[in-house]
Amino acid sequence: MGLLPQRSVRASPYLYSDAEISCLISATATLRTPLRRATFATLIGLLAVSGIRVGEAISLDRGDVDLAGGRLTIRFGKFAKTRELALHPSTVQALRSYRRIRDRSAPSTGMLAFFVSTAGTRLIYCNVHNTFQRLIRHVGLMPRSASCRPRIHDLRHTFAVRAMLDAYAAGEDGQTRITLLSTWLGHVHPRDTYWYLSAAPELMALAGQRLEAHLATGSGHR
Incomplete structure (x- = not known):
């Protein structure tokens, strides 16, 4: 103990x-x-x-x-x-x-x-x-869970997620946008930016769809 x-x-x-x-x-x-x-x-x-x-x-x-x-x-x-x-x-x-x-x-x-x-x-x-x-x-905003409560810092998280959603909607390369976003946010390492994005199911779904499409295209050229 x-x-x-x-x-x-x-x-x-x-x-x-x-x-x-x-x-x-x-x-x-x-x-x-x-x-x-x-x-x-x-x-x-x-x-x-x-x-x-x-x-x-x-x-x-x-x-x-x-x-x-x-x-x-x-x-x-x-x-x-x-x-x-x-x-x-x-x-x-x-x-x-x-x-x-x-x-x-x-x-x-x-x-x-x-x-x-x-x-x-x-x-x-x-x-x-x-x-x-x-x-x-x-x-009257309420916590979504014990660990998910509305904080002022979460405006920053929201901005990051929306920036990536906009990039995917515009057909942009996600990795390029991540690199730009990391610089914009003042992150030393892109991994910090990735953590910001990991809490957005919609964004993760889009990233998964992009990966599946990429793998399907790649397999078609083998």
């Missing part, structure tokens, strides 16, 4: 639907101030459409968000890796709208952060997590 170390159980990703993400963003209207509402609506939207980590988002400085060029510079990624991400025009517009609200409503503190609290300071992860869980409860 107690002689063997326990293996930690990794949480299963909660993959959000479009409707669930929309509901979470709409639920930010229940937050106290216009700035807080705008901050969390924009933050959740950015996480959903970019797949960046929460820590990367709250570490963004104003100069890292190039709205003219439509790019994000992630300077504080995991393992101190810096990368640049291209933004969709609709995302640029949402960030521009938030910047106007932030500049008009946030106290002038000289803070370089792009996303700020009602005090004009950089967001703190634990506060972001707690607010997101409050929104989860307001929307």
Whole structure:
């Protein structure tokens, strides 16, 4: 008893639907101030459409968000890796709208952060997590299992799975997309990206179909 170390159980990703993400963003209207509402609506939207980590988002400085060029510079990624991400025009517009609200409503503190609290300071992860869980409860999202509970980090998992589903739907090579996705997400090893995708039955089914088709084609040329 107690002689063997326990293996930690990794949480299963909660993959959000479009409707669930929309509901979470709409639920930010229940937050106290216009700035807080705008901050969390924009933050959740950015996480959903970019797949960046929460820590990367709250570490963004104003100069890292190039709205003219439509790019994000992630300077504080995991393992101190810096990368640049291209933004969709609709995302640029949402960030521009938030910047106007932030500049008009946030106290002038000289803070370089792009996303700020009602005090004009950089967001703190634990506060972001707690607010997101409050929104989860307001929307009424429930755990799918003991190890699959809706977390803010799962917006990143959802982005990764959708990127691969889109690639398969477009007939793209899955391995090529995996490599690009791994770089986009800031993963050091593609195996980390594979784990993100392993929790999506629909994606695994598509991958299996691709493999079967490849093997059938290969056998026909023998």
